[in-house]
Amino acid sequence: MPDWRRELRRRLAGLDVPPTRRAEIVDELAQHLEERYRELCRSGMDDATAVAAVLEELSEDGALARALAEVEPAAGPEPIPPGAPRTGGRLGRFGQDLRYGLRVLRTRPLFALVAILTLGLGVGANTAIFSAVHAVLLRPLPYPESDRLVTFWGTAPEKRLPVVAYPDAMFVHFQEHQREFESIAAYSSGNAAISGEGEPERVVATAVTRDFFQVMRQTPVAGRAFLQGDGAPGSGSVVVLSHGIWQRRYGGDRAIVGKPILIGGQPTIVVGIMPPGFDFPRGTELWFPLVLDSRSLDNWYLSTVARLGPGRSVADAHRDVLRMTDAFKLNRPADFRDAKPGGSRAVVKPLLADLVGDARTPLLVLLGAVGCVLLIASSNLGNLLLARALARQREMALRCCLGASTGRLAAQLLTESLVLAVLGGGLGLLLGGLGIRAIRGLAVDQVPRLAQAGLDPVVLLFALGVTLVAGLLFGLVPALRGVRVDLIEGLRDSARAGTAGRVHRLSNGFVVTQLALSLILLVGAGLLLRSFRRTLLVDPGFRAERVLTARVQLPWPKYRSDTVLRVFQNRLLEAVRALPGVERAGLANRIPFSPGNPQQNLLVEGHEPASGEAIPVVNSRVASVGYFEAIGTPILRGRAFLPSDAQDVAPVVIVDETIARQYWPGGNPIGKRIRTSTDSSAAWLTIIGVAANVKHASLRERPDFELYRPMLQTPTWSSYVVIRTRSAPEGIIAGLRRVVMELDPILPVSDVGSLEDAMASSLSVARLTNLLLTAFALLALLLAAIGIYGVMSLQVNGRLGEFGVRLALGAAPRQVLRLVLMQGLGLAAIGFGIGLAGALLLTRFLRSLLFEVEPFDPPTFALVSVVLAGVTLLACYLPALRATRADPISVLRQE
């Protein structure tokens, strides 16, 4: 008898149908032919004739295939025999695994959804925070060889002065004697009013020494930088414009170079325009030449920026600065009575680190936090996959029996994890993009360089890396675990018993990790929240509600005489007080949360420092009549300023409680005298009042020495108007602008805002850090809860038979409940132990962000432990409840 199948396969070779269908057709038709052949044989035909007859009935070659081709749909993609070796090499196998993985995911939509969402949140949070970290901390400054740029300043911790700027004479000395720098420059930022065409506006203006642009290695896109002689007395005023203001105010017109514009009412020649993106010091729109007086020690106001010599380090620079400072002071014993060799202090910092400043710690803390969230998310996914690997043991065992190698199966499982990872990563990228936008929106003004945060190639690469690492992390263990198949156990349906123990140990490990990480995050968030609450409870020394503040600066030379200043300021106050809705009004040269902090020496009569002893420094303010009432700073003793504290009477001063307590503890400072200069001919100031301590730069700062001089005795050209209003302070803004305009139309009113807003914005970085860290901690808690729930469910399901038998043998449901809960709490206890140890180690890094709260704060640790224990109990309760309902009969029947 011929091989009918082979004959049919030959004839159908050209037929384009799926292989499984082809096999069916061949099977069916072969049977037919065989029976026909048998029948013909039975009817007496000899073998050869019968075969010939059957073949004839099959008709000529090709007819069958053609007839079938009309009926059968063409083959689609070939079905994949999972785990079967296949041609197509590694890539072909990967494609096959990929398709199979996608198909498996489609069959379990809920699992896929939870997994992708979990991973998406983890990757999204990481991408968003990393983009901020990259933009702010990691990206080099946009200047050539920017790693050689440093800044330095003096410091005097013994006088409570962390930052001491330099006077002209000292900086000139540095320029002449430095050895480790390629070039050094000094600058001083302030602001300036531009008038002329268009609205008058006040912009950040910086006076810079001639070397400044050379240090930064910037050349103007039009015109020139500063030359020798620019800004010298007698020469006309010159200015360099930022690219931004050139575009905005002058429409990018190159013809502006060489022409005068009005700055502070003075014609000033534009000599150059800087390239776009040059933004140093931050926000500067105008650069003026700064000419130093090599003898002046009067003003300590110069900041520095310098370029290290080739191959020189920050430490080299630090030694150089100390050497020069020592030499300078020792050469002038009359000016520096307390100077001694090696007595100078200075800080040298890479420019990038200095610019980033306070944003560094919160960003790194947040990066650590999102890293933890990702670890938790990954271990959660690992658990889910592990549970699934367990449920699929029968499938794996079967495929092993069919000849799939374990490596092949592991590759398959791993590919499935990677499919999840890629989908989750895609979602993460989406969420990350939204997150970046949200963070930028919330803090772009407070954090330098944050504006550039975005999904740039580095961030994308990071997200990809995070996704792949997470995919491998949560995929690898289950993949290795899932293919360690015991064939007999696996094929028997009761796969739980045998391998369950080992798998459970693994998933228990995951749960312990999750709890430990959650605890660390919750403790961190708790500490920050407690600090924040403490901060909000601080008495700032003034009442911020319903206070409007605005800055008015009077340009030189129009307001050069003290009399003109006094007249203007009196008129301004009168006009403002006459505005409807104004309760009180006053002026001061500095107000809380305004930039800058003028300081003077403090010499108290009867407490003069001995020679060689440090002279204390005091924050110095000038305030008008009515200022203390307007801002709400209480006068604790004596009185506030009166119109009678004028230029023709003996100079008076108000000191703060810190000075009073330091020099007259328990006594009365009223009538005592102080001086603000070491010059023995300087006038004595008589204390007429003691004001409450006031926070200036931050609610978290320590109380400092502070004194107030009356504005009538020391008129200033720059002052803030402080207005206490009867209703919302914003209602006064238009009236204030009108009043100033009527007094002098060239005066811009700048920095207008409520004191409450200024106070809130001083807290915005802390608030954002808290918000994010709390959100991450809660996310971690949620993920951990899901993780515990999942693991306990899995374990309870595996032990339903046992629980059923226990119940059948007379155990009370309560006892079974306790059994499961104790198991969950046991895990929790281990997680707590590790988490507490980790928290103790890690919260130290939070120290700089904490306020009046210790890194080891027992209430926080206790509260977090209770919350976590509660959540753990809750997550264990549902599976435990199911255990109490185990029915031994149905469970045993399933076995």
Added chain:
Amino acid sequence: MSDLEWKKGSAELLLLSLLEHESRNGYELHKLIESRSRGVLRFHVASLYPLLYRLERRGLISGTWVEKPGQRRRRYYRLTPTGRKILTQQRRSWNAFAQAISRIVGVQHA
């Protein structure tokens, strides 16, 4: 209706009728057509099976592999509810057609 379609239509009618009361495999169908037509009509592999598959695709019949103890598995076809409906329709029009033909043919011989 073209000649080809008509033949196809009648072949369909034959198969559907044979499956009306019980399910049968391909070989049985082949034998039944041959025996009941007393050798006049013959359906061999190349015509029978494409037709069966076509009927199956159109949902008029459905085939299942059936395993019986001691035998190789075989594919059995049975009528679906749709097939039953179509069978009734086709049978009705076949009858009308046959009557019309016989009326014409019969008159001429009378």
